Amino acid sequence: MHISIHKKIRVGFFIAFTAIVGASVVSYLIAKNLQHNASRLQHAVEVSKRLELISRHLKDAESAIRGYNITHQQEFLRPSMEERSVKIESEYRKLRRIIDDPPQQKNLDTLKVLLDVKYGQLLAGARDPRIASVKEGELSMDRIDRKMQDMIAIEEAQLTEKSRLFTFFSNLWIPAVFIISLIAILIGIYSYVTLNREFRLQLHIESRMRSYQRELQENINLLNKSNQELEQFAYVASHDLQEPLRKISTFSDRLLLKYREDIPPEAGQLVDRMVSAVGRMRVLINDLLIFSRAGRITPDTIAAVDLNELLRDVLGDLEAPLQEKKGTVSTDKLPAVEGSDTGLHQLFQNILSNSIKFASPDRPLEIRITGETLTGAEARVPSEKRAQEKYLRIRVQDNGIGFDPAYADRIFLIFQRLHGVSEYKGTGIGLAICKKITDAHQGFISAEGEPGKGAAFIITLPLRQLRED
Template sequence: MKSEQNPSIRQVKIYSIVTVILIVIGSGVSYWTAGRIEFYTDAVRHTSEVLQCTDQLYSSILERETNIRGYIITGNEEFLTQYHQSNLNADALLIQLKRLTVDNGIQQNNVEELRGLINSRVRTFNATIDYIKEHGDLDGFLDPSKTNSALSGYKMIRAVVLRINKVEDNLFRGRNQSLINNINALPFIVGLISIFSITVGLITFFSIYQYNKAQVTANAEIAVYQEKLRDQIKLLDDSNKELEQFAYVASHDLQEPLRKITAFSDLLKEQYADKLEGEGDLYLNRITASAIRMRRLITDLLEYSRAGRIDIEKVKTVKLSKVVSDMLDDYEMAIHDKSAKITLGKLPKVQGTETEYRQVFQNLVSNALKFSNQKITPEISITSEKASNELITKYPSLDTTQKYYLIKVSDNGIGFEKEHADRIFSIFQRLHGKEEYEGTGIGLSITRKIIEKNGGLIFAESSPGKGATFNIILPSIST
């Protein structure tokens, strides 16, 4: 009897062990499958979020295109308000898209490329808006080059969006297929352990809960960001109003006391010069010189605030050769005093205003004369050539589909250190004391502002004792 029971007990033990093994294996497989389902569910949901974000971004781009067209056609400011809101929405969506694709290097590069194209498009639109606000229409602004550039820019944006969607579609199909494969394995696992379905249900519930929680958090963060953005816009508006108020004060209230100081100083010197004792005459001269310098500083500051913003003349085709020739004729005495030699090459026609370009070249020639080497005859050359593609692609602010001229203003003056090449264009920046060279340090800042306003850029090259070259890149006029 005992011998007959032993196999049965042994079988029970075996069955128990097998059952435990099956339970353990089933639990392990169910746990692993549940983990895979959770992983691919999150992956599919993440891909869907990216696609949804991309669709919203593209919709925002289309909305912006519609608003800018509506504004151009009707002049209704409401379209302009909606256009600015579309820009804000696009910026927020770009940030969200960047965050969602942080683990995908290809998509990160695509998003950055899309950001650059959008920013370039926005700059074009802003230039169009500024032109309409200034002239009331687009006569003289649109040309085949700009139209083709605009169409090309839109196509490039659409191509990048489609590229992002294609990458995500491929990921979605792969992840969705993996998710389906794991779900199809469920019936076999359910046959081994019934609790698997409960586990999957709990995992699904937990995933949905986590997703909803994440969505609530994301919405709250977006709301906070939008509120901060509105605050920043308000601060910027307030700052602009303060600058306008400052310009008014500088042009009226500050100049009047200086005129009185100068007038009374002149009267004092004229009527009481013989009664001044000691260093009185010296002090009086210093008062007058300081007042004159202060007036010049205020005047230059006003010039800087107006540069590139207020056009005295309507923008048109400008012959730089004529502008520079006229400027040199008016500057003849200063050139003669320095015995300077001026070489003027053939200069192109560009878009802008004669007054502004005259100011640009007058500042550059004036600086070349001011900072000339006292031991040699000053030589200044002004030439131009077509800008190479390598030079254009070097600067992101330039449109690679546009043709440009490179205009060079070179001298054989005292030059400056290479590290100061950018600093000299900053407002109030001087490399020398005012005792050595007069001036307020604003001229080159005004020059840069005018050039950039006309769609170009300026940079300097120099070394001590070997002169300086100011390179101006300006868009060419399509023929």
């Protein structure tokens, strides 16, 4: 399955972003672990430092007691044992504050007991040198040293474990971060190259589009000019054609009026058929003129049209043929729409005239006109920009002779007839005019029919003309 360039770029950027986020998270974890190890190292150093200070103060005090025992000089007892014990107690309290590990806290409790014993020995030796026992002092000091070594060993073991874990994960994380970053860089380079290529292609496409737009505008101008010339030609041609038709009609009438009794019956019939053909030709020329001018809308001709008033005018124009068919027309109240009043009048007049023409001979004609307002999406408008625009759907339903649904699209083509001229009069242009007017109003028209039961014409018009189109 083909994957578009834009989707590839989006996927590439998503992977690169994910890789960068992953590398950032891993880097954060490494930095955090490194910081934790540094804090642990600092903690171990601090504990060792405090223990070493306590040990040094104890050994200094013990050396002072021994020097005093040997020389009996008071200088060895300065500072006094009480002052030395205060310093040792201060270091112990600092140690207590920085240690939060339960096993180490138990060791601190034991160390406190040993220090209290050692304090007693030092104070007793300072008061009476004869009481001091070197062996007991060394034994007490050995216990303190062993306890301190145990505490230092625990700190070093914890530090070693943390360092080992850090080394292990660093050996995994650092290559992973490098690989992830490399992947992100490669994807970024690929995306940049692709985007650059797409940008150059877009510039090329825009350049071609501008060229096509210029050509299209030129073709539109030529087409408009050609249409104007064709309309002018149609008008002139139809005007010039009217003159010989009038002469043929005039001479035919005079011929029949003056020589009706002198010409053979068969010749009279031929003249009658010629007059009838001339009449149809005149109607066809007039309809062609109407078709060429239908749907011609300019911004100046667009205004709000009250469809209720417009339908009253149309029904007034069609009052005579409606009475002839014993027809009745019922209408819903319809909203106003923007458009050409003349064009919409012609649209509904042609639709209603069509219903009157094809009324069923077996029953009185009934025409029902209904309307509903809906959105462009509900009306199935092909343009997405008009999906939220308001539209009016008008349904003109009759109970006439109907038609085969297979011809629903054909009846809107010019000169297309479903019945012969002998059955129903007309040129086959009326519904083509309706479609042209509806298209000019940015709307749609369709038909539904069932033979013998009637027909319906569905007209969909926007409530507001989109002038930007």
